[in-house]
Amino acid sequence: MAVSIGSPFVTVRDTSWLYGAGMDTNPIHAMTRFGLGRRASEPLPTDPVGWLLGQLRADGAPRIDPFPNTQTGLAALQDDRVNKPAPGKSAARALFVAQAAAEFDQALTTPTPFRERLVWFWTNHFTISLRRGECTAVACAFIEEAIRPHVTGSFADMLLAVERHPAMLMYLDNARSAGPNSLAGQRRHLGLNENLARECLELHTVSPLAGYTQADVTAFARLLTGWSIEVQGEPKGFVFRPNTHEPGEQTVMGRGFPPGEEGGIAALRFLAAHPATHRHLATKLVRHFVADNPSPDDVRRIESVMRDTSGNLGAAAAALVHLPAAWVPGTKLRTPRDYVVAAVRALDLPEGNRPNMIGIAGLLGEPFMVAPAPDGWPDKATDWSSPEAMMRRIDWANAFAGRLGPRDPMEIADLTLGPLLRPTTIEAMRRAGSRRDAFTLMLTSSEFQRR
Secondary structure, three states: OEEOOOOOOEEOOOOOOOOOOOOOOOHHHHHHHOOOOOOOOOOOOOOHHHHHHHHHHOOOOOOOOOOOOHHHHHHHHHHHHHHOOOOOOOHHHHHHHHHHHHHHHHHHHOOOHHHHHHHHHHHHHOOOOOOOHHHHHHHHHHHHHHHHHHOOOEHHHHHHHHHOOHHHHHHOOHHHOOOOOOHHHHHHOOOOOOHHHHHHHHHHOOOHHHOOOHHHHHHHHHHOOOEEEEOOOOOOEEEEOHHHOOOOOEEEOOEEEOOOHHHHHHHHHHHHOOHHHHHHHHHHHHHHHOOOOOOHHHHHHHHHHHHHOOOEHHHHHHHHHOOHHHHOOOOOEOOHHHHHHHHHHHHOOOOOOOOOHHHHHHHOOOOOOOOOOOOOOOOOHHHOOOHHHHHHHHHHHHHHHHHHOOOOHHHHHHHHOHHHOOHHHHHHHHHOOOHHHHHHHHHHOHHHHEO
16 A cells, blocks of 8 residues: 655565554544644534645645745845844844744644644754754745745755755854865864764764764864855855865764765665654654654654655654544643644634734743754643743733633634633633633643643
């Protein structure tokens, strides 16, 4: 049997576990677990599984305006470097603010929310952060150029796009890395920076479970010397600089790679196809979409799909949909960003009447593109459910409930949660002293905060 993920077809060897017996494929659960929550005006899919799989075959072109791109971002960065603007006048910051707002609006209106969730997942897997100020100019371009086009394609292609993107090269300092025996390294006494190589091995691909050594990190870093950024000249973007590249063959995890730009590309393709990478990615996918503590059997199933399809991410996403455990509601706590977007979608607020979702997500603990470390935002309930964090959600939910207006909170609850609503929540909402209080109870209920 073949699982179709667009064209061409990809074949999964063992498909006996697909369409798990007894799966309750509830449409609202599909929109909650795999999507971004139902909009009050959004029709329910009659075939939830088909609706999800159709999104993996859909056109992945962004509907972002203004469209983020590296050329524009680096031009803004160069403008700031030359003009040294006063606080609040940065061209790069203004660009990011407009583009980030468009990213959140995309989450509210997208007809393919499962695909959007995959964009969120892979953006967090390959974290870049505005804590490195230079990244501000190209942070959203990173999403649109390195992540979004590849979420249902080849992991190797995504990995190459990510590691060569100026946002990643700036965030992990590779643009300044030089081989000690390179021409620039000898003349200008420039040094080797291992950040990109280390995080690529530890976080992006094989993980420490693969048993790589410090020698592997150093050799890989030497392979990636010369991978830099052109900011002043044209075209702006990735550039390979031979004068900073370390000469000679390098050995990474027992495999030899030639010098030059092609050696780094070959090493990335080797790491993308490594069994340890498939296992690492499968674990993270199941943890994100299914359960904080992934079942080893479920991880093995996704891992086998990654292996059998040579890292096809669309096939892996489709396999997640077919895991019976993915259809057990309430096993994952929404992160602040997920929670805020779901709440705004529930009211289906028109443009111009929407709250500042970027600011609210930050207030609740997840500022957009400002993860504290290269391993990104955590993906377990324990990291988001401290008493203080829950109180912040309650306070915001009560404030946001004021936007309900004359609408019936019970109707909104039925449309957005339906059979997921618990009798205790329904009863509490009915006994509430006002419509606002009833809507607050819905937003702070376990069934709304979980997916």
